[in-house]
Amino acid sequence: MAATPLLQPAIASAEPSARAGRELLRDNFGAVSGWERRGVVMKQDLPWETSLLQDPCLVYNQGGGPKFKLWYGSLYYVGYATSEDGVNWTKKPDPVLVRSIDADHNNLNQPSVVHHNGTWHMTYFGIDAAGKGRVLYATASKPEGPWTKHGVILESTMPWEDDYIYNSALHHDDRERTWKIWYTAGKIASAGGEPEYICYATASNPAGPWTKYPGNPVLRPMKDGSWASLGIGGPNIRRTRDGGYEMRVVGWQADYPSRSGKLLSRDGIRWELTRANLDLDLGVVGGPEDSMVYRTFVVTHNGADHVFYNVKNHRPGWNETIQLAVWRDRLQIVDPAKWTVTQGVAIPSGASFEVRDNRATTLGNAAGAPTQTLQGNVPIRALDYELQADVTPHSAAVPDRDAVLMTRYTQRDSYYYAGIASWGNKYAIGVVDGGTNVKLAGVGSASDIVPDQKHTLRFAVRGSTLTLFDNGREVLSVVDPTLIPQESYVGLQSSTGTGRTSFANVTVRAL
Structure with a gap:
């Protein structure tokens, strides 16, 4: 690129x-400046949740009500929680999205939510009975739902996409009056289907039709033994003050582990991925984030960037929790750049x-x-x-x-x-x-x-x-x-x- x-x-x-x-x-x-880890802010504690709380997505200080509105996946469900400070959360007791159509028959998670013109718009990942992964779309008049499903809006059209389109990041560009979406395509076979490429598409209506960028993928793994050598995925997008784009990504060094990086672009299409883009490395051995760092979502609260992200620890079983870190100056940490x-x-x-x-x-x-x-x-x-x-x-x-x-x-x-x-x-x-x-x-x-x-x-x-x-x-x-x-x-x-x-x-x- x-x-x-x-x-x-x-x-x-x-x-x-x-x-x-x-x-x-x-x-x-x-x-150095960096992320000050604040630890676990959300874990399994509701009957319907699995041991995996995944892919947090936030809308901050929009649509009235609590400042922080957060949606998260739990393998077969999407949950919703609110907070005023980003630390103490109140979960909705029941999931806001459950499997109910053919396209999300096997799995349903990875929400991405935008509030626009009084409507809440969600894209999410669904896997059908045949194992095909696609991006689906739903709307609601309130953040907690009820959500109305509108079906599949993005699916695989190229062999390298491996019938697996997921990890969507939905965005409405007010200046261009265009809907944009960044998403993951392809699977790292050796790593159990983790993301391989990041792609881009646009639409005039979030329900579609969506036009895939002809130069996809816009980001490929580095293939150099580094933190994003084998795969790149899990995009989350926000606009920068100068009108550009900031993308948070997940990189796979080998089959494991995964870590988070930060990329910048002027147009949302041309990105440069380097080793120095590493932004959030693994946590300390024996801690709650010592095995994987997954999708990261950043909002600015009280003048400081807050990042919410899900992690896996190295303890027996497969456990994922949602963590919080805050950007601070003068931290005693290894510089990830x-x-x-x-x-x-x-x-x-x-x-x-x-x-x-x-x-x-x-x-x-x-x-x-x-x-x-x-x-x-x-x-x-x-x-x-x-x-x-x-x-x-x-x-x-x-x-x-x-x-x-x-x-x-x-x-x-x-x-x-x-x-x-x-x-x-x-x-x-x-x-x-x-x-x-x-x-x-x-x-x-x-x-x-x-x-x-x-x-x-x-x-x-x-x-x-x-x-x-x-x-x-x-x-x-x-x-x-x-x-x-x-x-x-x-x-x-x-x-x-x-x-x-x-x-x-x-x-x-x-x-």
Whole structure:
């Protein structure tokens, strides 16, 4: 897709042609603006609800009555709740929409609601008896209903849509006097049918007919091992003050996990999706949002953005709750525009880092995961560069408990790494290529690493020469021609889920 100027500040630290010595990335792990998580605001507590409360959709301060009006799915139903503060909610005791027609015979959820000219308009997802997923339409004179169903308005017309059209975001453009809808099409087969593409359509009447944009899909997955590598879906739309569009999306890194991102566009059609668009990462391991972050919906309340979103935790069973987070300045968090917090290649086990005292420290609480990694989201547009960071291990070295710097990172299974307490050595350099981990060089014994002793590690990659420095002294060098990408990413890693390591003063410079 064409570049969107509004997105450029997120990646301004990396330029297409990096001059030697130019700084390409810096992170001192200071306070940043971001989402302050407020926890669960809605969970299963009504007889008709399943353990899944999904896809919150809000109308804020419109149509009279409570300021917050929220509709949510619960697998086979749509529920409705109200609030004055966004924290304390009153649910309608009965669902406002239930399965009653052929098109929603199997499932009914994912509401999107617009209040226009005194009428409440809802699009929602229905699955018929044959398993075909489509977008349906209903109207009501009151937000709590009763709702009158008008049937299917969008369905699959292309093979890549997989007979699965869902995750709709309905919008009325008052300036253009046009109805617009963004929706998900296609299924990631390996992930049980999660979204693959985002598409767009317009109509003069929400009941249809709808005209699909001929250039669909307007957003595709990145296919680069990042937070939205395998799939992109779950759009929610609002207009920005300058007349553009803001889209909240759900991205799938692999089969799992999913996370939320924020994109901007001038026309609602041309979007740029990058790693730096990550907006809301997983919650802390063991918490209520440590497995999946799903659809996010943002409203501005009392001068601050409030995001409502459904999540899955990593506990037994399948449980989804609706959470709240508020945008705040100066939070002690990992900056999602710079880093994605990851564990194993396909293990959704939550964040394992905390930011404190200008350091990002692994929590050591992801015992079932093979790594604790900050995967870079800022593109390093240079073949030759050096990554430097202060690295402090907080426990005695154990076999293969790496504390390493990662360079020329392109996919989750393709990168160089160098650091301390690796392969049983004090220092080691290795390569992961196609998922195969190979030691390239090592020196000394891992037992020489002293807990709480800081190492200023610098990993330089110049052509095929890989060199590791500690406190300004060269400690290891090797030649390997395996990975020579012109653009890549960096990362920081402790290679076991129980490792405790701090990273600070991260810089990347072109060579």
